[in-house]
Amino acid sequence: MTPKSYEAGSHIESVCGDVVAKVQCNICGSLHKHRSPVSAKAAKKTSTRATGTAAKAPRQSATVRKYKEAIDEAGGTAIPYSIDRGFRLGDLLQHPTFGLGVVQKVTKPNKVDVLFEAGIKLLRCKL
Numbered sequence: 494m495t496p497k498s499y500e501a502g503s504h505i506e507s508v509c510g511d512v513v514a515k516v517q518c519n520i521c522g523s524l525h526k527h528r529s530p531v532s533a534k535a536a537k538k539t540s541t542r543a544t545g546t547a548a549k550a551p552r553q554s555a556t557v558r559k560y561k562e563a564i565d566e567a568g569g570t571a572i573p574y575s576i577d578r579g580f581r582l583g584d585l586l587q588h589p590t591f592g593l594g595v596v597q598k599v600t601k602p603n604k605v606d607v608l609f610e611a612g613i614k615l616l617r618c619k620l
Contacts, residue, residue: 560610563595579619580605588616 507515513527564585571587572578580586584596591609598606603620606613 556608556612557610560595560608563597563608564593567595574616576617577619588614 515524516527518525567583567585569585571585571593574586574588580596582596582599586594586596586607588594591611591614594607594609596605597608597613600606601620603617605616605618607616
């Protein structure tokens, strides 16, 4: 088996010893630093996690816990959200995008902070 010999020219522009340093891109024609292809072993990532262990129940974030507590406290039926409707602190509302939420803060003249499962959202309303 004969060793590879690289020469400057064609698409190889610079050689340092037996290592290709610069190549000319066949697509754009500019010079780039040569990147050797990644081996299959290096490309494949191995898992360091032990197998066979029992799966843990996902932990709830503080926001989700606070949301569930607020929903339980509010009780009653949800008011459909409308920008033309007024809301009070503690009202339970149903938003078409964010779902069920509880009014946490009323900001005059026309805004309310509502706690949804995804977090607190600032919504416009009529006061």
